Amino acid sequence: MSMKVLKVEGNARRGVFETPHGTVQTPAFMNVATAGAIKGAVSALDLSELKCQVQLCNTYHMHLRPGDKVVKSLGGLHKFTRWQGPILTDSGGFQVFSLSKLRKIKEEGVYFSSHIDGRKLFIGPEESMQIQSNLASTIAMAFDECVENPAPYDYVKASSQRTIRWLHRCKQEMDRLNSLEGTINPRQMLFGINQGGTYEDIRIENMKEISQLDLDGFAIGGLAVGETEQEMYRIIEAVEPYMPKDKPRYLMGVGTPVNILEAVYRGVDLFDCVMPTRNARHGHIFTWQGRRNLFNQKYELDESPLDEECGCPTCRNFTRAYIRHLFKSQEMLAMRLCVMHNLYFYNTLMERIRESLDNGTFTAFYKKFTDILDRRI
Secondary structure, three states: OOEEEEEEEOOEEEEEEEEOOEEEEEOEEEEEOOOOOEOOOEOHHHHHHHOOOEEEEEHHHHHHOOOHHHHHHOOOHHHHHOOOOOEEEEOOHHHHHHHOOOEEEOOOOEEEEOOOOOOEEEEOHHHHHHHHHHHOOOEEEOOOOOOOOOOOHHHHHHHHHHHHHHHHHHHHHHHHHHOOOOOOOOOOEEEEEEOOOOOHHHHHHHHHHHOOOOOOEEEEOOOOOOOOHHHHHHHHHHHHHHOOOOOOEEEOOEOOHHHHHHHHHOOOOEEEOOHHHHHHOOOEEEEOOEEEEOOOHHHOOOOOOOOOOOOOHHHHHOOHHHHHHHHHOOOHHHHHHHHHHHHHHHHHHHHHHHHHHHHOOHHHHHHHHHHHOOOEO
């Protein structure tokens, strides 16, 4: 299983990534199904209609509810959710740090309290791999500490070193789990995560070390947590030269359509973010002309689709006026229709980025749409 780079324009890469559950055309956006479903009443069956290639599920949430052992007994995430393409599970690290009020980080792992019922829990590198092996995702993420921003240099350096030690333990445990008789997906892949806050030297040193390991891909983690967009782009530019050319590069938790364009321009292949679904549930729509807020009075009698250039199921059938009415009436259908639209938009954005890279016109595409897509209309 490997990444094949088909074309390069500047630092932007057009590639094909082979996995045990199918081929991913890159650059690609992974659609976030936190607890095994896209928030907003969108199922795996809808995703194929929305040009989705990869579904992302959340290790921490699935571990707490329904329990990874329950998912294993039901045949793993693919059988459980009915999504047949690649599934990536994050390690649970980010949620432990963002959701848990009480947490203690030790060399062995993290002690924390469940945000649901307060019970005491522990996740270390081995536990994270065991949970993800039970979930039987296509790609497992290494267990890491996501440091808040800003954080003191010495703390970030020590944390980055610990994340590297944890990565070695993840790799060892993943190899062991993949060799066991009862493992649902014995070809589970492992991605390492680059950490180091906004300190370029720590980031580069971390990337140099983790790239020595024979992993299936590498992620840039710990961004989009409060730093400016310019700082984020600076870190990507600093780290990218040290990322293996023949492995996928994944920018975790990013971002707006313009963030994605900027990161592809700088050499990133994979993305995930709750933004398209979260915004949609509040009536905020992404279009090829810019962003729309459906609560705006001007849409009350507007019989146009959400985006006249869009071919999604929502735009083919419903009007702005109708969907605005659904939001005003607090109908669940409003969320579903808008979530479907925003995911289709993001997946089509990636498709158009890939087409422009195929045609050698990405730079022109990038220049045109970085000016348009964040505009409020």
